[in-house]
Amino acid sequence: MKAVSIRNLDVVFGNNVAQTLKLLDNGQGRQQILEATGDVVGVHDASIDVEQGEICVLMGLSGSGKSSLLRAVNGLNPVSRGTLEVLDGERMVDLGRCDALHLRELRRKRISMVFQKFALMPWLSVVDNVAFGLEMQGIGKSERRKRALEKLDMVGLADWANKLPHELSGGMQQRVGLARAFAMDSDILLMDEPFSALDPLIRAQLQDELIALQRQLNKTILFVSHDLDEALKIGTNIAIMESARIIQHGKPEDIVLNPSNTYVEKFVAHTNPLNVLRGRSLMTGIAALQIDSDRLMLNVHDQSHVHISAGRPVSAQRGGQPLEIRQWQESTCIDEVGENMLIVANPDISMRTAIELRYRSGQPILLSEEDRLVGMLSDKDFYHALLGKHFTQSEAA
Incomplete structure (x- = not known):
């Protein structure tokens, strides 16, 4: 079910919105409109759906419109044209037609925000910072303290509950911000580059913690980032923005393998795709494998091969010596894999x-689904993974 639904959304900052919208319809760019009307186009013609339980990452360079779009989802930026609906209970509410009272209730109960600069109140203890939003909801002191302590324990800060924010490191302060958002128990979390000010190691750790917390809480998260590696790591889907427009929206793997234009392709060129790409996307399919009778050659140099029966690998040899066929499971210790x-x-x-398994075993990786061989990952496929879509494009050309 959709938690956020955006259709043909325009967000314009300025005093000549009607004129600016006409100029947009006539194909004028942001700079031309700024010179003509003095207005700034924050978002133009954006359409996107975010499902419940999804982490949707809005990303792009500075000024691309990602934060402008995020802030429209809780009414901080007004809707100039189009529709922006959020789930309120069992019905969708259009923020462009929402009165101030209803909007305030959505912010209190349905939508929470985590900021880049932590936004902690320095005079309040850590636990009181986490409980602050609950106090605004009118929840009693004992109950809100209980909830706040639960969320602090969730982010590993229970022992710091009575400290002041300045006594915590930057990473710890950001955890307090996360705990405060989770304490509100809002359906939708808006996160505006929450980790960008942190050191790389702390940033990576908080990304891992966010993924782990999401598995527990299953919130709907809109996450703004300018870092594609971060987006690929945490995003269920990614929306890439340029000049106020969404230019590509899809699964991380699709973004890496099929960039929609040169702008996206440049982003992809500087990322490490290995955590995103899956064997299914890059394997050599069974139809393209050269199987002689029931024998599939794995490596001509050492004469390693595998015998196939009823679609299943049943035995394998290398240089006349048998190879153990081992079914890989995520729970398997990789140190158990050998030559x-x-x-x-x-x-x-x-x-x-897959690359590590190839390194340890010295053999291609067979891929099987429903107990039938469907393909193989050979060195050529691993090169595709390492070099990404660009390798595939040049080869195809």
Whole structure:
């Protein structure tokens, strides 16, 4: 079910909105409109749906419109044209037609925000900062303290509850901000570059913690970032913005493999795709494999091969010596994999894991689904993963 639904949304800052919208319809750009009317176009013709429980990452360079779009979702930026609906209980509410009272209730109960600058009140203790929003909801002191302590424990800060914010590190302060948002128990969390001011190691740790917390809480999260590696890591879907427009929206793997234009392609060129790409997208399919009778050659140099029966790999050899066929599971210890093995994995295996298995076993990785061989990851496929879509494009050309 949709938690946020945006259709043909325009957000304009200035005093000549009607004139600016006409200029937009006539194909005028942001700079031309700024010179003509003095207005700033924050978002133009944006359409996107965010499902419940999804992490949707809005990303782009500074000034692309990602924060402007995010802030429209809780009414901080007004809707100039189009519709922006959020789920309120069992019905969708259009923020463009929402009165001030209803908007205030949405902010109190349905939508919470986590800021880049923490926004902690320095005179309040950590636990009181977390409980502040609950106090605004009129919840009693004992109950709001109980909830706040639960959320502090969730983010690993229970022992710091009575400290003041300045006694905490930057990463710890951001955890307090997360705990405060989670304490509100809002359906939708808006996160405006919450980790960008932190050191890289702390940032990576908080990304991991956010993913883990999301598995527990299953919130709907709109997350603004200018870092594609971050977006690929945490996003269920990614919306890339340029000059106030959404220019591509899709799954992380689709963004990496099929950039919609040169702008997106440049972003992808500087990312590490291994955590995103899956074997299914890059494998050589069964139809393209050269199987002689029931024998599939794995490596001509060491004469390693595998025998196939009823669509299943049943035995394998290398240089006349048997290879153990090992079914890979995510729970398997990778240290158990050695050069005497041929690994069979699910097609949804991450390419990072597949590359390590290839390194340890010295053999291609067979991919099987529903107990039938569907493809293979050879060195050529691993090069595709390492070099991304650009390698595939040049090869296809």
